[in-house]
Amino acid sequence: MEIKDYAKYFVYVLSIFALAIFFGLTKNTLFLASAFGVGLVGFVWIFLYPFLRKRVGTISVDIDLVYLLQHMHAISTGKPARHVLFRVVGEEKTYGYYSEIFKKIYTLGKNWGYSFAEACRLVAKSVENKVLRELLGRFSAILSMGGDIELFLKTEYNTLMTEYETIYNRVVEASNIFYGIHTSLLASGVFMIANFMILIFFFGGGLTTLYTSYTIVSITMLSIAILLYVLVPKDLFENNLKPQPYIYKLADYIALAGITASIVLTILTIRRLGLTFTYAASLMASLGTSLIIAGYIAKRIDSFIEDVDMFFPVFIRSYGMHLKVTPNMAKALEPLLITELGKLKKPITNLYSRLVNGSDPQVSWRLFAAETRSELARRAVKIFIDTVENGGDPAITGASLSDHYNELARLRRRKFQIGKTFETTTYLMHGAATLIVVFIVLLVQKFSLVLSTVQAMMPAEIGIFIFTPGITEASTWVSSLFLFILAVINAFCIKRAVPSSKRVLYYYLGVLLIITSIGILAGEFLMNYMLGSAVEELFKTIGTLPT
16 A cells, blocks of 8 residues: 555545544534535545455456457458558547557658557557557567568457456446445435434534535435446447437437426426425426436337347348458348348448449448447448458458457346346335435424424423424425435436436436335325324324413
8 A cells, every 4th residue: 555545544534533523522413414424425435436446347458449459450351551550540530549549650650751660669658558558569569570460460359359358247247246335325325314304303403404414415425426437337339420310309309398397397386385295296207207208219219229239240241241242332232131130121221222322432331320320330330341441351351340249249238137137226225215215304394393382382491392493394395306316316327337328318317206206205195194193193182281
């Protein structure tokens, strides 16, 4: 452990100790809540994050680097000039940082008179990524010795792909640990809220303490959500190519209309009627319904992409073999027009029509990739077309892309299964958390009313009960806002855990808001029908007491 780590832990412990001492001197629950919140957030990022990062691991071999090697290997099957390999991947913006590195190598080798072996060696010195630096070193050696570039790139691709699969599987399996922590913390957050409400009720603290307690729990849950985004790997699922289908705009318009209507209804309800749990449940149900409709439309896109990803490997393998025999893009597609390829059939038919009518192949294939909506398909199409245009072997490339595609789809399906389990668990825990929070808040409100009535019947000099005015009204809207924020946080966590298109977030949030609405109504039902009669009897008894 380094000195900076010890310093970090020392500052953390010192901060908690200082807050605890200040609370002991002032007896202010605000500082107790602050100490508790700082302790939780600090625990998440100072202790929990390093532990999970070490236990879960990270994807040290980036999928973009794997794709770049696949791209270079496909082009190398045509035995092109060396500068072509670096130029093609350097111009491909998909690979981000890696594209910039290979563009530098291309510039040094093409414009500055360096050999490409020297360019690789020079650029490797400035690369921080260990995997890429070692790869460039080996590439430089092969180029300087005049070795078989195609064989080298194929070997490097197979090695890194195997390593990527191993690391990905380990990370996905270990993600179950984090999902369990998130679920446990969700239950702990409810327990914290209940304790804070009881502390505020019996020991005072005012509205500031109430707001602080809910804010601390929300920030803690947000920290866990951010931690999930950092640790859980993102999958290639949906591409962003244009033109996009009209149902994208339809889903966005429905979601926007629902959000706008909910904001207007919320403002009108608060101004005219005041906010109660019943009104909050109604507002969340209306917003959730509109979001579910938008999310259902988005889930149709997910279903389409999954179907495309099922049939695309067969298509690209077959097309590669046909194109090698019949070097005409349109004629090579004709046998596939009568083949069962699921929802991929329509994009293939449109592609054939464009190619037959003499459209630019690059434009035609880009539109085809846009129509598939799949990011895996988009990348495969780009590699295949670049290979064909640079004289590469379409049969070898098609077979390689097919195998690569199947492997990535298989890895994604495994993560999908684990993510769906987390989704179901989160729905159940969120519903239980909502019910408990509403029940506790209503319980405190009922007893506050009883104690306030008793206190009003006693002489002013007798102060038996400690009760802060305003807590009852504020706790309703603060709890409602907290449950809404919790639904948003949980929706983003599910979205990260389950591979899907970005608009499916509407669906997850809509379902969680409906569950929140049901939980609020269930909490009110339990309170009114389990303790309502007892409170009424208590009021009758108080009414008969002598004043």
